[in-house]
Amino acid sequence: xxxxxxxxxxxxxxxxxxxxxxxxxxxxxxxxxxxxxxxxxxxxxxxxxxxxxxxxxxxxxxxxxxxxxxxxxxxxxxxxxxxxxxxxxxxxxxxxxxxxxxxxxxxxxxxxxxxxxxxxxxxxxxxxxxxxxxxxxxxxxxxxxxxxxxxxxxxxxxxxxxxxxxxxxxxxxxxxxxxxxxxxxxxxxxxxxxxxxxxxxxxxxxxxxxxxxxxxxxxxxxxxxxxxxxxxxxxxxxxxxxxxxxxxxxxxxxxxxxxxxxxxxxxxxxxxxxxxxxxxxxxxxxxxxxxxxxxxxxxxxxxxxxxxxxxxxxxxxxxxxxxxxxxxxxxxxxxxxxxxxxxxxxxxxxxxxxxxxxxxxxxxxxxxxxxxxxxxxxxxxxxxxxxxxxxxxxxxxxxxxxxxxxxxxxxxxxxxxxxxxxxxxxxxxxxxxxxxxxxxxxxxxxxxxxxxxxxxxxxxxxxxxxxxxxxxxxxxxxxxxxxxxxxxxxxxxxxxxxxxxxxxxxxxxxxxxxxxxxxxxxxxxxxxxxxxxxxxxxxxxxxxxxxxxxxxxxxxxxxxxxxxxxxxxxxxxxxxxxxxxxxxxxxxxxxxxxxxxxxxxxxxxxxxxxxxxxxxxxxxxxxxxxxxxxxxxxxxxxxxxxxxxxxxxxxxxxxxxxxxxxxxxxxxxxxxxxxxxxxxxxxxxxxxxxxxxxxxxxxxxxxxxxxxxxxxxxxxxxxxxxxxxxxxxxxxxxxxxxxxxxxxxxxxxxxxxxxxxxxxxxxxxxxxxxxxxxxxxxxxxxxxxxxxxxxxxx
Numbered sequence: 170x171x172x173x174x175x176x177x178x179x180x181x182x183x184x185x186x187x188x189x190x191x192x193x194x195x196x197x198x199x200x201x202x203x204x205x206x207x208x209x210x211x212x213x214x215x216x217x218x219x220x221x222x223x224x225x226x227x228x229x230x231x232x233x234x235x236x237x238x239x240x241x242x243x244x245x246x247x248x249x250x251x252x253x254x255x256x257x258x259x260x261x262x263x264x265x266x267x268x269x270x271x272x273x274x275x276x277x278x279x280x281x282x283x284x285x286x287x288x289x290x291x292x293x294x295x296x297x298x299x300x301x302x303x304x305x306x307x308x309x310x311x312x313x314x315x316x317x318x319x320x321x322x323x324x325x326x327x328x329x330x331x332x333x334x335x336x337x338x339x340x341x342x343x344x345x346x347x348x349x350x351x352x353x354x355x356x357x358x359x360x361x362x363x364x365x366x367x368x369x370x371x372x373x374x375x376x377x378x379x380x381x382x383x384x385x386x387x388x389x390x391x392x393x394x395x396x397x398x399x400x401x402x403x404x405x406x407x408x409x410x411x412x413x414x415x416x417x418x419x420x421x422x423x424x425x426x427x428x429x430x431x432x433x434x435x436x437x438x439x440x441x442x443x444x445x446x447x448x449x450x451x452x453x454x455x456x457x458x459x460x461x462x463x464x465x466x467x468x469x470x471x472x473x474x475x476x477x478x479x480x481x482x483x484x485x486x487x488x489x490x491x492x493x494x495x496x497x498x499x500x501x502x503x504x505x506x507x508x509x510x511x512x513x514x515x516x517x518x519x520x521x522x523x524x525x526x527x528x529x530x531x532x533x534x535x536x537x538x539x540x541x542x543x544x545x546x547x548x549x550x551x552x553x554x555x556x557x558x559x560x561x562x563x564x565x566x567x568x569x570x571x572x573x574x575x576x577x578x579x580x581x582x583x584x585x586x587x588x589x590x591x592x593x594x595x596x597x598x599x600x601x602x603x604x605x606x607x608x609x610x611x612x613x614x615x616x617x618x619x620x621x622x623x624x625x626x627x628x629x630x631x632x633x634x635x636x637x638x639x640x641x642x643x644x645x646x647x648x649x650x651x652x653x654x655x656x657x658x659x660x661x662x663x664x665x666x667x668x669x670x671x672x673x674x675x676x677x678x679x680x681x682x683x684x685x686x687x688x689x690x691x692x693x694x695x696x697x698x699x700x701x702x703x704x705x706x707x708x709x710x711x712x713x714x715x716x717x718x719x720x721x722x723x724x725x726x727x728x729x730x731x732x733x734x735x736x737x738x739x740x741x742x743x744x745x746x747x748x749x750x751x752x753x754x755x756x757x758x759x760x761x762x763x764x765x766x767x768x769x770x771x772x773x774x775x776x777x778x779x780x781x782x783x784x785x786x787x788x789x790x791x792x793x794x795x796x797x798x799x800x801x802x803x804x805x806x807x808x809x810x811x812x813x814x815x816x817x818x819x820x821x822x823x824x825x826x827x828x829x830x831x832x833x834x835x836x837x838x839x840x841x842x843x844x845x846x847x848x849x850x851x852x853x854x855x856x857x858x859x860x861x862x863x864x865x866x867x868x869x870x871x872x873x874x875x876x877x878x879x880x881x882x883x884x885x886x887x888x889x890x891x892x893x894x895x896x897x898x899x900x901x902x903x904x905x906x907x908x909x910x911x912x913x914x915x916x917x918x919x920x921x922x923x924x925x926x927x928x929x930x931x932x933x934x935x936x937x938x939x940x941x942x943x944x945x946x947x948x949x950x951x952x953x954x955x956x957x958x959x960x961x962x963x
Contacts, residue, residue, distance in 0.1 A: 178208070179225045183233075185217050186263065187242040193330075196321065200240050204228060219244065241320040264395070271391045274310035277302045278384040285381040296348040299380040307341050311387040333390060335539060336569040337383040343566055344378040379566075414485035414506055414852070419450040422494075435500050443493040448485060452499035455480045459715045460491035461659060465851055473659045475716050485852075490657055508829060538919075542568035545923040554928055567922035567934050571915075580907035584954040588900035591958055596868075597880060597893045604863045604879030606904070608897030610844045611797055611863055614890070615835060618803035618813055620850035621867055621887060623779040627660055629667035630760055631776040633751050645772050647706050648723060649765055652730045655711050656719050660761065660777055718763070727768050736764040736771070744771045759812035778809075781816060784888045789817055791891045798843075802826045802834060804853065831857035848887065849878070865890060892962050903957045907950045914946045 188194060194212040197219065202210040206227030211220045221233065234244045281302050284295050292298065311333075318334035419432045420442040427442055432450040435441065440456065443449055449462070461473035464486045473489055476482055482495055484504040501507065546565035549556060557563075585606075589599045599605050619625050634642045650668045653661040708721035708728070718731015729736055733752050737744060748764075748771050755762045755776035765773045789799055800821040803810050810824035823834060831847075835857055838845045847854065847861035858864035858878045866878030867885045882889045920926070921934050 179223065181221050181223075181230070181233075183219050183221070184245040185212070185219050185237070185242055186245065188212075188217060193242070196240060197237060197242050200324065201233065201236055204232065204236055239320075240324050241317050267391065267395050270310040271388070271395050274306050274384065274388040274391055277306045277310075278381075278388045281381050281384050285378065296344075296351055296378055299378055300345060300348050303341060303344075303380040303384050306384040306387055307337065310391060311337060314387070314390075331539070333386060337386050339566050339569050340379040340383040340386075343562075344380045344383070347378055414448065416448040416450045420444070433501070435497055437497055437500060439497045441495050441497055443482075443488045443495060445488055445490055445492065447488050449482050449488065449495065450484055451495070451497040452481070452483050452504045453495040453497045455482060456494045456496050458491050458493040460493055461489045461657070461715075463487040463489055465853070477715065489659075505827070505829070538568065541919060541923065549924060556924070556927065560924065560927075563934075564922065564924045567924075568919060571918045571922040571934075580904060580911045580950050584900055584903040584907055584957060587954045587957045588896055588903070591962070592880075592893065592896050595889065595892055595896070595962060596886070597882060597889050597896065598868075599880050599893075600878070605893075605897050605900055607844060608846070608863050608880075608894050609901050611846045611894060612843045613798045613800060613838055614792060614846045614848060615800040615802055615831070615838075615857070615861070616819075616887075617831075617847075617849040617851065617854050617857075618801055618805060618810065619779060620885075621848050622785045622801065622813060622817065623781050625779065625850065627663040627761070627777050628780055629663055629775060630758075630778045630780065631751075631755065632667070633748070633774050635745060635748060635770070635772055635774075637770055637772070640772065644706065645765075648708075648728060649730065649773060649775075651706055651708055651723075652711075652719060652721055652728065652765070655708060655721070656730075657713060658719075660763070663777055664763075664775060728765065729767075730765040731763060733762040733764050733774070736766055739766065741769055742766055742771060743769055748774055759806075759809040781813060782887070784886055786817055788887045788890060789819070793818075795891070795894065800834075800838075802831050802857075828853045828856055832860050835860050846890075847878075848890065850885075865893070895962050899957060899960050899962070903954055907953055910953070911946065911950060918946075 185197070188197065198210050198212040201207060201212075201219065201221065204223075207221060207223045209220075209222035212218075223233075230246065234246050237244045281299050284292055284299060288295075314330045314334045315338065317330040321331055416432050418429055419435055420427050420429050421435060422428075422440040422442065435451055439451075441449075441451060441453065443460075445460070455476050455478055457478060459475065459477045462476045462482060463473045464483065474480075476493065482493070483506065484499075485506040499505075542565050545568055546561045548561075549564055550561035553560065588605055592599050592605075616622050634645050636642045636645065640648075646668055650665060653664045653668075706723050708723055711719065711721045713719050714731070717735040718729060720727060720729050722728070729739070733756070736742070737749075737752075752762050752764070752774050755774070758776070758778070760776035760778040763775050763777065764771060765775075792799060798821065799817075799819050800823075801810065801814055801817075801819045802823045803813075804826055805824060807824040810822050814820075814822040823830070826834070831854070835845050835847060839860075839862070844862050846863040846865060847857050848865040848867070849858055850867035854866075858866060864878040864880065866881045867887075868881050880893060882893075924934070926932060
């Protein structure tokens with residue numbers, strides 16, 4: 170639960186249990202919104218949460234919980250992480266209960282369907298058998314439909330449970346009534362011989378019952394609810410993972426002593442001691458010490474940042490090396506991490522316009538159908554027009570059964586289920602069905618740079634060796650390897666991996682015969698065993714100079730390995746002109762440039778970068794063809810961002826961005842009525858992913874990004890994005906066909922069920938035909954959805 174306040178006006182986000190459909194969200198939103206003191210309510214059915222803004226002086230929090238319970242829902246009122254954990258436990262328990270109810274319903278409905286549709290009049294006493302099998306389905310599996318409907322009716326509200334309860338209860342009670350009438354006739358106390366003879370075979374000639382309609386409806390809807398709940402079972406994990414970034418304890422200085430206290434008790438102005446491996450609990454500034462901090466949770470960049478005296482640090486980031494003393498400047502809900510959590514909750518709790526329209530349709534569908542059924546029954550009761558005595562009741566049942574929301578309810582989810590399954594086979598995992606609907610309408614895609622357009626891992630792009638009369642190329646490589654093996658710098662591993670797998674080839678450039686350019690496609694291999702002189706190349710007197718590089722002595726000769734700016738600053742160092750040109754070339758390409766030298770000669774220049782993915786350019790060209798605007802946001806520096814953008818022809822670039830700036834950037838695009846997609850892979854992308862209309866997470870990225878995103882690209886390849894858009898187009902077309910059929914079916918079937926054509930044609934719809942028509946409408950929708958699986962994606 171997230172909290173913020175403005176004078177007496179407060180904002181709360183609560184997990185909600187008990188919502189079973191979109192109309193439930195409308196009911197809860199309307200009911201809570203009517204309370205005095207409430208100024209704004211947004212209920213998110215997919216996220217199972219409610220965001221409330223109210224005046225604390227006029228309304229107590231407890232009253233919100235009581236109001237929700239009055240109409241059958243429960244707000245989880247516990248604080249923050251405990252509240253989300255309680256909601257997760259409740260959701261898991263509800264899923265297990267739903268599974269048991271579904272199994273019972275399937276076991277009982279299958280024989281009822283078999284008896285009523287295939288073995289008609291072939292089993293003795295089928296009415297009693299169907300009645301006994303239907304009892305557990307109605308009273309146990311479908312119990313929630315009836316209890317929820319009763320609660321809604323008490324408060325003059327309706328939802329899909331109301332229509333399901335009315336239609337299934339009517340079918341069940343009508344069928345039970347038919348069973349009773351049949352057996353009253355069958356067990357006549359004073360049978361005539363003729364009657365007695367007819368009774369001997371009467372058990373094989375039952376009237377048609379509608380137990381199958383009641384039980385099939387309940388079973389199908391339970392199946393849909395189970396699949397939906399299972400897909401949403403991890404929805405709270407995104408917030409939980411964000412909360413886990415906040416350490417529970419911290420070491421602070423109080424009265425000149427280091428003491429360990431709960432992180433929640435840190436005060437503004439406290440000095441906090443951060444040891445290697447610890448997470449930072451507050452936003453602040455380094456007062457003493459230096460270290461590299463893994464800020465990927467905030468910036469998304471894989472390279473840890475050097476922090477020295479005066480450098481800012483953020484809560485949730487990880488100290489990798491030295492001990493730091495930081496001054497706490499922002500604590501609790503003021504930290505950047507807390508703001509990320511708040512924005513993720515807010516974005517997940519927001520409601521797009523299309524969902525509001527769907528909610529409105531759901532809210533009026535139920536009372537409209539019920540109103541039509543009642544009007545139909547009353548009309549034929551008062552104006553029978555020579556119709557049979559039970560005609561009024563029959564029309565009431567027909568309307569409720571034939572207008573049951575199965576076809577309408579299945580039109581969208583069946584197509585989405587097929588589309589989602591088809592996407593999974595293509596490596597496109599879709600968690601949020603609404604995103605699949607919207608992907609076809611994307612106008613702008615915002616890419617995070619690192620890990621999406623680029624590999625997300627620093628690699629050596631180019632390395633040039635300058636052998637001397639004393640050192641061969643192999644010996645220089647061995648020295649670099651030995652030095653980097655002792656270094657704590659995060660880029661050291663990239664150099665080590667490159668050298669150990671390197672193939673070398675003499676550079677044939679006539680302008681520089683004394684240098685060797687190392688390339689990945691060379692033919693000669695760096696020896697797997699060290700050079701015979703390697704044992705004499707072991708570094709001694711090793712020194713780490715943060716922000717510059719490392720120094721060491723080998724055979725009493727000093728060597729330096731570090732940034733190009735630092736190395737070239739040595740006054741007595743001889744640097745070839747070609748080395749200057751090579752280093753400048755690397756810098757112009759926005760590569761991190763390092764070098765190694767001894768006391769008088771430059772020996773190597775190395776360029777390190779996060780390389781662009783091979784498929785990035787091709788994918789962006791495909792998106793450009795669809796008239797989609799491409800944006801790139803990155804926490805990296807402007808020079809690197811510009812270099813990547815130029816290579817990929819991206820015009821909209823923003824560098825050195827923090828998570829809240831990405832959030833605001835997307836919000837600004839949405840304010841211009843753009844449909845915005847976000848592609849990211851890091852924790853820092855979580856709130857932007859949650860805010861976007863359609864969110865893509867790389868399967869190779871952080872777990873939090875994948876939990877926050879609606880669509881995960883399992884292979885980590887952005888080539889799947891155009892496929893996801895095409896899949897959305899196909900799925901949306903299928904949904905439209907399904908809805909046209911479902912609405913058309915209701916428009917034609919409801920008048921027939923009302924008996925409109927009886928005075929003209931003399932034909933009255935039999936409830937059995939109504940049930941069959943309902944089943945056919947549902948089957949046709951399902952078959953059309955299954956056809957989607959046969960279509961080819963680009």
